[in-house]
Amino acid sequence: MSTLFTVGDPLVETKAPDGPIQDRWDTRRFEAGLISPANRRKRSVIMVGSGLAGGSAAATLGEAGYHVSVFCYQDSPRRAHSIAAQGGINAAKDYRNDGDSIRRLFYDTVKGGDYRARESNVYRLAQVSEAIIDQAVAQGVPFAREYGGLLNTRSFGGVQVSRTFYARGQTGQQLLLGAYQALERQIGAGTVEMHTRHEMLEVIVIDGRARGIVVRDMVTGAIETHLADAVVLASGGYGNVFHLSTNAMGCNVTATWRAHRKGAFFANPCYTQIHPTCIPVSGEHQSKLTLMSESLRNDGRIWVPTKKGDAREPREIPESERDYYLERQYPAFGNLVPRDVASRAAKNQCDAGYGVGPGGRGVYLDFADAIARLGRRTVEERYGNLFDMYQKITGEDPYRVPMRIYPAIHYTMGGLWVDYDLQSSLPGLFVIGEANFSDHGANRLGASALMQGLADGYFVLPNTLTDYLASHPLPADIDDSHPEARRAVEAVRARIDALLGVGGTRSVDSFHRELGAILWEHCGMERSSEGLQQAIVQIRALREEFWSDVRVTGSGAELNQALERAGRVADFFELAELMCIDALHREESCGAHFRTESQTEGGEAQRIDEDFTYVAAWEFVGDGSPPRLRREDLEFEHVELTQRSYT
Amino acid sequence: MRLTLNIWRQAHSEAPGALVPYLVDDISPEMSFLEMLDVLNEQLTAEGEDPVAFDHDCREGICGMCGVVIDGIAHGPEALTTTCQLHMRHFNDGEEIDVEPWRSGAFPVLKDLVVDRSALDRIIASGGYITAPTGAAPEANSTPVAREDADRAFDAAACISCGACVAACPNGSASLFLGAKITHLGSLPQGQPERDSRAVEMTEQHEAEGFGGCTQIGECTAVCPAGIPLDMISQTSSDVLGALSRGNFS
The missing domain is CATH 3.90.700.10 (Succinate dehydrogenase/fumarate reductase flavoprotein, catalytic domain)
Known part of the structure; x- marks a missing residue:
């Protein structure tokens, strides 16, 4: 196993302020740099993804006066997969007077995540949860109501209070429409530039900072360069690595994986929720x-x-x-x-x-x-x-x-590692919503995905990103002709040519299906050392076969759905291997990660706190080299680690 | 099942298109219509031919991305059903099925069955929202909403923006889409301050995009997968008339 990964320095700096947990968000906001309204127009942000996190963040940043460019692969920002969330959104409103509070939502989330989330982040999530409901109602989200006209709630798995707000079985749809309409308002006002049917294929890193992206226009096939002061990824989760999942067909890991290869650590990839x-x-x-x-x-x-x-x-x-x-x-x-x-x-x-x-x-x-x-x-x-x-x-x-x-x-708790500001280990690259790893630990509670996406987008990122923008503007002399921008474009072109050039016999989908079957078998509901090692061998062999026998018809200069899928599946292969390595190295069971070797007598997940109370952030060190593990130790000052019990 | 599919093939928006026949075999009644197209595309790929391009994403009837005209009916023969939720058990062995893109001047074909529906986004951008800057919202329960108003708003907000209403309408009108948004936001107390300007501006944008007017034919509501009722179109007329008589819009 030692050859599968190496161990690097631990991650110490998370930017979470010290002091009482309930004051930390206040403290961070107070310490953050600001930009006066008149100067905001000169600051630009690239947003990849237009779901609850990306849509709400783009609308909010546009409203604040920043110049925002949004990219999505769908034909409209309103199609993002947040739309399919059904059940509801949690908030610590305590409208039921049933003992709920910010502290209880915080506690439930940390416990539900089996004590593998960062306390400061989760507490902040619970704190801003109330404002999300206010915001959504103001936008006209038609939540369920009592006959008296007040908001109704229901309860969800893993909790004993009724704190879930809902809109029939289409809560995600209605919340997304709220964010989408706010976004369209900014598009109409000219603060946000929308690029639909554009897929991000590379990050541009200049002097160690994320300064732009390379995208492919999915209609014409044109490869474009976009530069900005900062880049935000709100590109969702990677559940489709399993081929069969509840994700939309287009959901993919490409945006986050490409960023990972450019320096953003990928955290806890094995935490995938079933x-x-x-x-x-x-x-x-x-x-x-x-x-x-x-x-x-x-x-x-x-x-x-x-x-x-x-x-x-x-x-x-x-x-x-x-x-x-x-x-x-x-x-x-x-x-x-x-x-x-x-x-x-x-x-x-x-x-x-x-x-x-x-x-x-x-x-x-x-x-x-x-x-x-x-x-x-x-x-x-x-x-x-x-x-x-x-x-x-x-x-x-x-x-x-x-x-x-x-x-x-269904959902992936793992994602790009971010600090308290939601900034990844690649400076200038922020990650929000399901694409990051931050709040759900090893298992997400129901109705918390919508809460986290909107918390990040409406309230957290607009504050923390400002701090970055205030201090790190894009140097004026940088444009599309910068060598790093050109290199990124060349890399994208070379990859497209490589995919089109294989000229094999098997369809992209047939490889995807086979990859999914390997993962479901060995890295799904139950994982074992033996199975995971076997899976890594199988994935490598299949990946090799993919690159020698895949058939992608058509050309790069047209609408080509086979080519789109081929690029995504190629990235899934790389992610799949990292997932198995992560699952293999974590010899405990926790939350959704169930290791056969680590269970209680009753067959429940058995954590091994003394060895594994950390976030596993993986650093990419080059093709063919084993990834480097960077541990972020988790400290629990406000909840006591217990064996989860729901009996 | 064995089926003959006559599918609209068109290389790009400027190219001429035509219906091309394909034969598919071993189609299971449990497959969705799009899974049946997946089977065809696997077959075409194996033969080295270009697969058929079609839009789709969530495949659970909510994202609104999919949609083709099946034997002349937008989203096919089942009521209240998107193309992705239409299953092959509703077809018979040996059947011949025509598959075409949405047909409307405002929805140019991009390739095969894929069309450009960005006009619908522009209608929303023209006024299909409630102005509520982040952070400025009052406490959620400070404005009770009568349950019948909330229900009406929800019924309207269920529109998935697929564009089937436009494809079905002999006038190529998006009036059902428009009426749904105007009804959704206009039914809520939060939507009242902008109600007049919203109705007028969205209606103007609808016309500017080249959508036709409504002559109350009802094809739109018949194919609507979200069950948006025809009376929501009347809501647009009523709101626009009200706005014009009051004259309080920009």
Whole structure:
């Protein structure tokens, strides 16, 4: 294993201020440099990605007066995958008077992340959570409301308070539309320049600072250079490395991976979240997996037959022959245990032969009791769109037949390493939203992704980025002709030519599918030393085959979707190897990272705090050289590390 | 299943296009329409031909990126369904299916089934928002919203901006898209201060983009995957008339 990576100096500087945790964000904002409104127009920012994080940040920075250029691969910023988030957004409003507070949201998030997140960041997240709801409501986000007109909330996995705000089953859509509309307002006002159907393929680093990007116009194939004072990546997560995931088809790691290769450390890549409630795979043709919101676990009950291989219609199986295994194993939280716990429990049931549906890879999520208790109309109001979606995909009516669900890759807690300012280890490169690693530790709680994306975009980055812009303007004499800019363009062209030039026999998708299968098998819900080592060998061999046998038709000078995918899959190969190395080196289980060798007697994740209470930030040191591990030790002053227990 | 697909192929926006027949075999009823196109593209790649370009992303009916005209119907034969959520169980073995891009002067074809819908973004930029600078928002519960208003706003906000309404409309109008946004924001107390200017400016931009006017045919709502009702178009007329009579817009 020693040949797989080397160990470098620890990361000490995180920029988190000292002092009482509740004052740190105040302190940092006070210490940050400012730029007067009249001078902001002269400062420019590149934003890659237009989802909740990128869209809200770009709108906010544009409103503040900065010159912002936004890039997205979709045909409109409103298509970013944040739009698919269903269940809700957490905030410590305590509208329910049920004991919630900033401190409790902080505590729940750190505990939910299995004590592998940075305390200062999480506390700040909880602090700004309230303002996010205010902001969204002011923009016209149609959250669910009580009859009296006040905002409604519901509860989510891993917590015992009701702090999740929602807009039916389309919360992400509505929050994104709020950010998108704010962004469009700035585009209309001329502060933001929008570049749709543009994909970032390289970072331009000048004198050690990120100063621009190289993008490909996906319609004409033109390679363009864009320079700015600072670059922000808001390009989302890398779940699609598994091929089948709940991500949109276009989600990819290219922006963050290219930045990684230029000096941004990649943190905790093995922390990938598997969502317990997805529609099971129906066949080889499957191109993606569809999530059924976790909110369904508020009212749905999960069960399997007590008899192995029971092929009866679920409605014909009497109560006495059903095992509501989550309610049985975790009486305190029941069906609302955190995602990692629920996912593994489902896998264990199926591995033991109790699974239902094709191949026995599914468990029931049953609404019969909820419909009897609340009436069909209430259930329809809460989850109507999800039920419709389920029916469209499976052809089954979940109002009459229980849903079949199975875990799928959903979210990636890992991402580019950032300090308290959300700046990566490459100066001038900031990373926000799912693309960074910062707040969720080894496992994200439900309804916290939207919260983090918007916290970063509306409130955190606009403050910390200003500090950087105030002190590091782009030197006036730098333009597209700078040697580093030219080198980056040349690198992009060479790579495109290489992909087009392989001229092999296999499609990009066939490689992607095979890569995904390796990862799902060895770096998915359960990982072992042996399996991971095997996976690394397989990934390397497949990557070699990719570069000698992939077939990318067409040319680079046109709309070429095969070429787009080829570039993304090529980067996924490199990431996949790092994920396995990260998973292999972390010999403990924590949160979503479950190592077979490290479990409690009851089969739960067993952390090894004395050895692994750190962030694993990986430094790229060159092709063919093993990555260098840079540890950031995590200190817990405000929560006590305990074995997570949801029983 | 075995199917014959007549697919619109067009190299780029300036090139002429034509329907080209393709044969696909072994199509499972569990596949989505786009997964069926994936199968075709794998086949074309294996034969060294250019795969068919089509827009798609989330494949769960919410991002609004996908959309083709299937046998003359935007998003195909199933009501309230995007192309990505249309499954092959709704087709029969041996069937011949025409697949075309959205057809509208305001949506130029970029390649094959991919069109340029940026006009819809420009309509939003012209006024489809509530001005709420970050940080200036009042406490969220300080303005109660009657539940029926919140529900109406949500029903309108469910629009996914796919453009099927435009593709289906004989006039090439985006009135349903426009009406949905005007209704969404106009139903909420937060949306009132800009209600008049919003309706007028968005309507003007809609016209400037080359979309046609509404003659209440209803094809739009029939194909709308988000179920936006026709009366939201009336909301636009009502808001524009109100704004004109008050004259308080810039």
